[in-house]
Amino acid sequence: MNVAVRGTVAVYAAAAVAGLLFGPVFGVGALLLPVGAAVLPALGVTLWLRSREAWRAVAAVVAGLAGLLAALRADPSAVLAGVTESWRLTLQTTWPARPEPEVVVFVPLLVLAAAVFGVELLLRLRAPLVSLVPASGVVVLSQAYAAAGGLTAISAALAFAACGAVIVARSVPWAAIALGVVGAVALGAVSSGSAWSLRTGEVAPLATPRVASPLDELAARLANPDEPVFEFSSADSKPVDRWPIAVLDEFDGVNWTPGGELRRMGAGLPAEAGDAVSRSARVRLLESWGGPWLPSQARPAAVDGAEALVFPAGGTLLAENASSYTLTWWEPLIDPGTLMGKAIDPSAPGGFAGVGQVPARVVTLATDAVRGLRSSFQTALALEQHMRREYELVSAGDLPVGHGWPQLERFLLVDKRGTSEQFAAAYVAMARGLGIPARLVVGFDGSGDRSVVRNGDAIAWPEVAVADVGWVPLDPTGSARVSSASTGLAEVTEEAREQLPPVEELTPPQLPPASPVQDPSGEPRSWWWLLLLVVVPPVGWFAAVPLVAWARSWRRRRSGTVADAWAEVRARLRRHGVAVTSAMTVRDAASAARHIVDQPTAEAMSGLATAVDATMWSGARVDARAHAWAAARAVRAGLARRPVKDRLKALFRL
Numbered sequence: 001m002n003v004a005v006r007g008t009v010a011v012y013a014a015a016a017v018a019g020l021l022f023g024p025v026f027g028v029g030a031l032l033l034p035v036g037a038a039v040l041p042a043l044g045v046t047l048w049l050r051s052r053e054a055w056r057a058v059a060a061v062v063a064g065l066a067g068l069l070a071a072l073r074a075d076p077s078a079v080l081a082g083v084t085e086s087w088r089l090t091l092q093t094t095w096p097a098r099p100e101p102e103v104v105v106f107v108p109l110l111v112l113a114a115a116v117f118g119v120e121l122l123l124r125l126r127a128p129l130v131s132l133v134p135a136s137g138v139v140v141l142s143q144a145y146a147a148a149g150g151l152t153a154i155s156a157a158l159a160f161a162a163c164g165a166v167i168v169a170r171s172v173p174w175a176a177i178a179l180g181v182v183g184a185v186a187l188g189a190v191s192s193g194s195a196w197s198l199r200t201g202e203v204a205p206l207a208t209p210r211v212a213s214p215l216d217e218l219a220a221r222l223a224n225p226d227e228p229v230f231e232f233s234s235a236d237s238k239p240v241d242r243w244p245i246a247v248l249d250e251f252d253g254v255n256w257t258p259g260g261e262l263r264r265m266g267a268g269l270p271a272e273a274g275d276a277v278s279r280s281a282r283v284r285l286l287e288s289w290g291g292p293w294l295p296s297q298a299r300p301a302a303v304d305g306a307e308a309l310v311f312p313a314g315g316t317l318l319a320e321n322a323s324s325y326t327l328t329w330w331e332p333l334i335d336p337g338t339l340m341g342k343a344i345d346p347s348a349p350g351g352f353a354g355v356g357q358v359p360a361r362v363v364t365l366a367t368d369a370v371r372g373l374r375s376s377f378q379t380a381l382a383l384e385q386h387m388r389r390e391y392e393l394v395s396a397g398d399l400p401v402g403h404g405w406p407q408l409e410r411f412l413l414v415d416k417r418g419t420s421e422q423f424a425a426a427y428v429a430m431a432r433g434l435g436i437p438a439r440l441v442v443g444f445d446g447s448g449d450r451s452v453v454r455n456g457d458a459i460a461w462p463e464v465a466v467a468d469v470g471w472v473p474l475d476p477t478g479s480a481r482v483s484s485a486s487t488g489l490a491e492v493t494e495e496a497r498e499q500l501p502p503v504e505e506l507t508p509p510q511l512p513p514a515s516p517v518q519d520p521s522g523e524p525r526s527w528w529w530l531l532l533l534v535v536v537p538p539v540g541w542f543a544a545v546p547l548v549a550w551a552r553s554w555r556r557r558r559s560g561t562v563a564d565a566w567a568e569v570r571a572r573l574r575r576h577g578v579a580v581t582s583a584m585t586v587r588d589a590a591s592a593a594r595h596i597v598d599q600p601t602a603e604a605m606s607g608l609a610t611a612v613d614a615t616m617w618s619g620a621r622v623d624a625r626a627h628a629w630a631a632a633r634a635v636r637a638g639l640a641r642r643p644v645k646d647r648l649k650a651l652f653r654l
Helices: 003-020 028-048 053-072 076-086 086-091 106-124 130-144 150-168 174-190 218-223 337-339 360-369 376-392 405-414 420-433 489-499 525-559 562-575 586-592 599-615 626-641 645-651
Strands: 226-232 244-249 276-285 302-306 310-311 317-318 324-332 438-445 453-455 460-464 471-472
Touching: 003 028, 003 106, 003 130, 003 150, 028 053, 028 106, 028 626, 053 076, 053 106, 086 106, 106 130, 130 150, 130 218, 130 460, 218 420, 218 460, 218 471, 244 317, 244 460, 302 317, 302 562, 337 489, 360 376, 360 420, 376 420, 376 460, 405 420, 420 438, 420 460, 460 599, 471 489, 525 562, 562 599, 562 626, 586 599, 599 626
Parallel strands: none
Antiparallel strands: 226 276, 226 453, 244 438, 276 324, 302 324, 310 317, 438 460, 460 471
């Protein structure tokens, strides 16, 4: 294959590899079609017009754009959006993002630009490796979106190194490919994801900047209890215990607000740690439904039928002008006995957000309610039982309103009666004071056989974070209905309540025995040292031998003398098993190598002998360097035609 053709293909391949490094953002499978549709037509046109400098780049870009538009079935406006907006929409979306044209198109456009520009650099400049600079820029951008690590980083580095080797090598680039091995292994070993990303500064904006809090609307809904607000049908015909619409975890002493970053819902959200089952339901909002908040679940997986925004950590969904949609969510599988013995999860996002200035008497009240027990799920249930026993739920008449500290202090210490609004807010504030991660949720009770949810079903409740389970809803009012047919977390929590002994008999759970110090991957460090001792020496051998040989060859080529050309041929023959000494002439070496070289290679060595004789023995000033190195390259090409097994032996022979 022609050197220019091979280099062109390598530049396009490097750009494609760089584009596929956006795999964590869209999924590699979703990128194959748009990247391939842009690269392959452009590559064909580039090879066809490689001698037409004036038209080559423009024709390749046009061919790539045409292939991309056909593959995505998009109009030119989508491509324009790719230049101006799709990169930002991707940053604002949960990953993996939906591979829609207006979102994904910036990746194949980057690949196409890097490939075409790189080929122009390759064919116009004398430094071939400069042609990889545009593709390297795409790699850097992909890592700013989502950093690769482990096997992905190693594979990408090896592929990139192979492309660079093809560009600079004139024959099969075994030695040059080996140059990327050490760097690739090192990259995979140290890559563990990036703590910083371009996503940090990009969140999805609300179409309506000011949105009323569902907690502020709770009392108004309860005052008009019979008005229907939405209806649902569960795909598996099982009841749905609750429908959260807003998770509020920030409290400044006056107002409760949602925390976290709002993003566009992508292709889906993965299940959290632990066993979980997928469920789905069709939701239809009625005319009385107001605001952008949507009935959701704590662990939403996907939303179809609405352009939804989501708080990923809380599961809250918002959408403008939504009327009906299908919601899929994850429901954890756990038995009551296991739940009772679980510890709390202090790392849960939002679990220890603000509580404002807590009154001293409330701190004493919370500590006395749980008899000084340290934080655990048992402690969370004990606090719930205390509120059920000592406080009264008001559901009709003159309903208390407010959830700031003045109202909560009056509720806890004076009136001891309130709606779910005061129960939930007071519970979360006291739980956080006891070291239990908690958050406030507003939504609707959907249990029972009903498919229509009304204003009277509106309720607020607290949730606590439990290790290996996630957020568990509690009910300090004691009023939530749990269907007998329910198999969800609400039913499991109800069974755990029945197993809870009186608070006087509660004892702190036993701490697990100390485990060996482990590295972040979860494996004991001793295994890593053993692995290094076993793997590093052979890997170092196989990497170092070709590297040393390449370095010596590079030094000879830079010198460029006839003597160095002869030294290069001697070294290559030795690596192929020919016993060549420095005292032998070129013709002696050709005779010794007769059993491994073909006729063209033998003729090349004869030409080298002529160059050596003319330079060293003729007595005249003869410049035979170009002739000698042309012969050396021909010998190298001839040895590269040997069987693969022989070439591999030569690659790693000292």
